[in-house]
Amino acid sequence: MLVFVTGATGFIGSRIVPELIGTGHRVLGLARNDEGAKALTAAGAQVQRGGLEDLESLRSGAAASDAVIHTAFRHFQHFRHDLTRFVENCEVDKRAIETIGAVLEGSSRPFIVTSGVGVAQGRAATEDDPPIPPSATYPRASEGTAVALLERGVHASVMRLPQVHDTVKQGLITPLVAIARAKGVSAYVGDGHNRWPAAHVTDVARLYRLALERGTAGARYHAVAEEGVPLKDIATAIGRGLNVPVVSIAPEQAQEHFGFLGFFAGRDAQTSSAQTRAKLGWNPTGPDVLTDLGNMRYSQA
Ligand SMILES: NC(=O)c1ccc[n+]([C@@H]2O[C@H](COP(=O)([O-])OP(=O)(O)OC[C@H]3O[C@@H](n4cnc5c(N)ncnc54)[C@H](OP(=O)(O)O)[C@@H]3O)[C@@H](O)[C@H]2O)c1
Numbered sequence: 001m002l003v004f005v006t007g008a009t010g011f012i013g014s015r016i017v018p019e020l021i022g023t024g025h026r027v028l029g030l031a032r033n034d035e036g037a038k039a040l041t042a043a044g045a046q047v048q049r050g051g052l053e054d055l056e057s058l059r060s061g062a063a064a065s066d067a068v069i070h071t072a073f074r075h076f077q078h079f080r081h082d083l084t085r086f087v088e089n090c091e092v093d094k095r096a097i098e099t100i101g102a103v104l105e106g107s108s109r110p111f112i113v114t115s116g117v118g119v120a121q122g123r124a125a126t127e128d129d130p131p132i133p134p135s136a137t138y139p140r141a142s143e144g145t146a147v148a149l150l151e152r153g154v155h156a157s158v159m160r161l162p163q164v165h166d167t168v169k170q171g172l173i174t175p176l177v178a179i180a181r182a183k184g185v186s187a188y189v190g191d192g193h194n195r196w197p198a199a200h201v202t203d204v205a206r207l208y209r210l211a212l213e214r215g216t217a218g219a220r221y222h223a224v225a226e227e228g229v230p231l232k233d234i235a236t237a238i239g240r241g242l243n244v245p246v247v248s249i250a251p252e253q254a255q256e257h258f259g260f261l262g263f264f265a266g267r268d269a270q271t272s273s274a275q276t277r278a279k280l281g282w283n284p285t286g287p288d289v290l291t292d293l294g295n296m297r298y299s300q301a
Pocket residue numbers: 006007008009010011012013030032033036050051052053071072073074075076114115116117161162163164165170171172
């Protein structure tokens with residue numbers, strides 16, 4: 001297949017590209033500058049110049065391809081500093097998904113849309129659980145936008161991601177390291193027993209490829225290798241890496257201590273991927289997140 005990949009130059013997208021090319025697919029990667037185009041060409045991909053705001057570039061990329069994987073998102077850092085910008089970024093994402101979907105309407109060409117893992121109370125969330133509903137504090141609507149496309153005859157599916165890691169980046173754990181460095185303590189909320197799911201980036205890239213090849217319309221996949229790693233263990237690994245004390249923060253102080261991460265820091269997000277593994281034959285083999293945190297070079301993080 002020729003696969004249009006948005007975000008092909010990003011942390012996850014840049015691992016999806018070699019995974020696809022290495023298994024006989026071709027890639028048309030979205031690049032918004034010369035640097036991105038150069039990296040994609042070096043990786044053996046074709047280049048679609050444009051951006052999420054350039055809807056014609058998205059239409060062209062989708063029209064030329066047999067499938068689309070959407071991983072681009074305006075950088076999450078904006079959320080940290082400016083919620084208004086994040087609201088705008090979510091709107092840009094929604095419009096991009098709708099634009100690509102309109103091109104794929106009435107075809108069997110797969111469209112995989114990236115989202116985050118869902119939530120459940122007192123048990124592991126499964127693929128059947130709804131996503132985090134868009135709200136004033138977290139207005140992202142990627143999944144709902146993809147699901148709405150199903151009614152319009154689009155072969156859409158959703159890839160829900162946990163903390164995706166290697167020894168350089170680890171999803172929301174990366175800003176957690178920055179907060180610990182800035183504050184001089186590595187913190188968790190309450191007893192720190194709340195859990196975050198995780199997966200190594202190479203396993204995640206392979207799962208996108210499997211979903212492309214074997215996936216069904218309307219499916220929700222969980223790219224989860226570890227169901228839940230206690231925040232206390234994550235904070236302890238960070239404390240060791242930065243050589244700072246590990247402390248507990250009261251829930252009512254979480255917002256003040258963690259800033260934008262206050263929304264996530266105390267959240268128990270244990271997540272199963274049993275259905276995904278069974279349906280797609282996915283068997284994650286990469287290192288776990290605590291191993292990657294142990295091997296990270298904190299002086300450069
Ligand atoms: N990493 C995680 O643990 C994690 C967890 C849950 C969900 N996710 C979601 O997974 C997706 C990929 O994450 P990631 O970690 O790979 O993110 P990333 O490293 O920040 O990559 C983002 C990608 O989007 C591109 N992009 C940003 N703004 C753009 C714009 N205006 N027009 C076109 N392209 C644009 C970037 O291009 P440039 O290279 O030109 O900047 C880059 O290719 C995102 O939707 C993210 O929210 C990630």
